[in-house]
Amino acid sequence: MNYQVLARKWRPSNFTEVVGQDHVVKSLMNALQHDRLHHAYLFTGTRGVGKTTIARILAKAINCENLQDFNPCGACSVCQALDEGRFLDLIEVDAASRTKVEDTRDLLDNAQYAPNFGRYKVYLIDEVHMLSGHSFNALLKTLEEPPPHVKFLLATTDPQKIPVTVLSRCLQFNLKRLLPGQIFTQMQDILKQEQVESEPLALQLLARAADGSMRDGLSLLDQAIVFGAGKVTADDVNAMLGTVGQRPVENILTALANSDAGAILNKIDEIANIHADFSTVLQQILQVLHRIALAQQIPGAVDHEFDREMITTLSQRLSPEDVHLYYQIALLGQRDLDLAPDSRMGFEMVMLRMLTFKPVATESMPIKPKQLPLPNPTTKQQSAIKTVRINPPELVAEKIVQEYSGEVKSNHSWSDMIAIMKLESLTRELANNCILEYIDNEICKLHLDASHQQLLTPSREKKLQQALQDYRGTPLKLVIKIGRADIQTPAIQSAKDKEDKQQAAVDAINSDANILALKEHFDARVMPGTIEPV
Ligand SMILES: Nc1ncnc2c1ncn2[C@@H]1O[C@H](COP(=O)(O)OP(=O)(O)O)[C@@H](O)[C@H]1O
Ligand SMILES: [Mg+2]
Ligand SMILES: [Zn+2]
Known part of the structure; x- marks a missing residue:
């Protein structure tokens, strides 16, 4: 022959x-x-x-x-x-x-x-x-x-x-790389004339694996025909490419959406049993995440894909933030996979990392992962998992005050109080780097920005306590706790205000018509560092 x-x-x-x-x-x-x-x-x-x-x-x-x-x-x-x-x-x-x-x-x-x-x-x-x-x-x-x-x-x-x-x-x-669709159609035409049976899914997988090269695609097709003894099936193609079918990838991502570590490890076990190549599986996951991200931004982007249903479902189950986070973790994980003691272990760590760094669910929407119903893929329903960001410092400060709300018996904000107390230089610095946690007629609690704890000396603490006592008009106990480094203290606020003012001044100068004209006609430049807010 x-x-x-x-x-x-x-x-x-x-x-x-x-x-x-x-x-x-x-x-x-x-x-x-x-x-x-x-x-x-x-x-x-x-x-x-x-x-x-x-x-x-x-x-x-x-x-x-x-x-x-x-x-x-x-x-x-x-x-x-x-x-x-x-x-x-x-x-x-x-x-x-x-x-x-x-x-x-x-x-x-x-x-x-x-x-x-x-x-x-x-x-x-x-x-x-x-x-x-x-x-x-x-x-x-x-x-x-x-x-x-x-x-x-x-x-x-x-x-x-x-x-x-x-x-x-x-x-x-x-010459351009060929699109998977172009390679697919060519394969289909050829197989028809060769009278070889094939599953469309198998050809889609091959066309994608060809990576833009028609020759590579046709060589893979040759292999698949031999592998499948004359018939090209998706299972054979997956086995041949070292990839896993759509199902395991979908299962893993669904388990991830459910935050179900047990299910993830089970799926990995299944993948290991069919001797798939974990680095290829990670690539598949990257490809699927990429298409989920597309589908989330541009509805209809995956309409012509064979795995449309999976992508649509997952794009509703996963939040866009999660998808991008997973993509990034998978991308870096791919780089490190060879460094892991073995590829399965490396793969497991990548998947668990995705789980670990997934933003936590809010208390207001408790989710029992395994009971989460699958949303109907035809409705544009948002993921039930809402994410919580790490609170910005202002919110933390605000919250501390609010915890005692009603009890903070002061008519002034902390920075106003500092101004009223007329503190001398370093005591004022100490106060400026604190936030007020609580005050009443007996006790005042402050949080000191940890990065400024060197400001806290017994004598300054004494002076501040005295000033607070004078301000309230009653004997007062002062407690200063060292707080987080990034709380929104008056010092930070004032630095920020100063920066804002500076920026406003720079913007004003840069958009000033006279200055623009000078720049244009005389090639003038504003000397750096010479702009000051008035
Ligand atoms: N644009 C194309 N249309 C149809 N078949 C193609 C195309 N490009 C490559 N092929 C297939 O791949 C084989 C190798 O293509 P070739 O032109 O030698 O590629 P190269 O770009 O490497 O020179 C061809 O024999 C043909 O079967
Ligand atoms: Mg050539
Ligand atoms: Zn001729």
């Missing part, structure tokens, strides 16, 4: 059969139509997107005796000879295997002779970036003064490695 790999067997033989790359194909057909072919083309793009294919079709079209709508006819002697690889005027070089200068020089020496058979001699140099410096020089010489009967078609995955002198003499076309 003579099995030809799909990628070779199904290489497009004319422009119409090329999938995608419309921008390139259209330009080339236009050039053929108006007989305005450039003497050198460079096709760039990643592997397996059609560089060699398009170059060969163009080589054929240039010499075809009977162009059909600017497509090579496929029937004339030129097309046939070219398809069979025996056309003398096509000189195909794989630079990856012929990098020595002599080779190139030999080849190019012949360029001056007229074509044997066709109208043009076509040099197709594949992976041209592999040529040595001397070879490039030889090529450049011919490119500078190309004989009229010669066309150069160059292809490379790595245009950065080509000297600019060569680049500037070529018309460059950048």
Whole structure:
């Protein structure tokens, strides 16, 4: 049996059969139509997107005796000879295997002779970036003064490695990576003609795994056919790719949404039992999280995906904040996976980290994870899990006061009190770095910003106590506790006010019409540090 790999067997033989790359194909057909072919083309793009294919079709079209709508006819002697690889005027070089200068020089020496058979001699140099410096020089010489009967078609995955002198003499076309949908359709067409049965889900998985390369996609398809003994199923494809099906990924993310550590570990156990590759599974989770994030921002973004239902459900179960947090953790986890003692352990830690750093649920909405009903995926219902941010310092301060609300028997705010008490410099500093927790006619409780605790000396404490006593007019006990470092003390507030004022002054200067005019006409600049608020 003579099995030809799909990628070779199904290489497009004319422009119409090329999938995608419309921008390139259209330009080339236009050039053929108006007989305005450039003497050198460079096709760039990643592997397996059609560089060699398009170059060969163009080589054929240039010499075809009977162009059909600017497509090579496929029937004339030129097309046939070219398809069979025996056309003398096509000189195909794989630079990856012929990098020595002599080779190139030999080849190019012949360029001056007229074509044997066709109208043009076509040099197709594949992976041209592999040529040595001397070879490039030889090529450049011919490119500078190309004989009229010669066309150069160059292809490379790595245009950065080509000297600019060569680049500037070529018309460059950048080929795009193919979309999963384009690869999927091509696979489906091919399998239909090959009469091989397949599950659509299997082809979707393969098309995505192809990562934009049609050749990679078709090679994977070859493998899948062999693996499945002639039938391409999703289970086989998952097993072959080391991926897990959609179900385990969905289960893990659902367990995460439920904050159910036990379920997560169970799922990991299941994944380990089918010998999936944990780093691939982590990638799958990243892909799914990415699409959930898309779906949350742009409803309809996943409408055409095969796993739409899963994405929709999860995008309602998980909050956008969680999705982004999980994505970040998975991304970093992927980097560290190789460092873990084994990949399963690394994977487990990543999943548990997601659980650990998940923002806690509010008390007002207690959730018993396992009883949480699945929301109806058709309604745009928000996740039941509301998140609580770490309270900003002002709120903490406010809350401390409120805990004693009604009992704080003071008509003034703490900063007003400080002003009224007329404290002397360092005692005032001490007060400014406190917040008032509680005061009545017997006791005053203050919280001192921990980063300023060096201000607290017995003598200052005594002075402050005396001043408070004078302010209240009754004997008073003072208790100063060292508080958190970031409480909103008057000192912090005043620093912030000062900063705000400064910013306002800077903004005012920067938007002042006169100053703008000075800047524009005299190239004036405001000296940094010279703006002061009045
Ligand atoms: N745009 C495309 N349309 C259809 N098939 C393609 C396309 N690009 C690549 N292929 C498939 O992949 C194989 C390799 O493509 P090729 O043109 O050699 O890729 P490269 O860009 O690496 O030169 C082709 O034989 C063909 O089967
Ligand atoms: Mg190629
Ligand atoms: Zn022809």
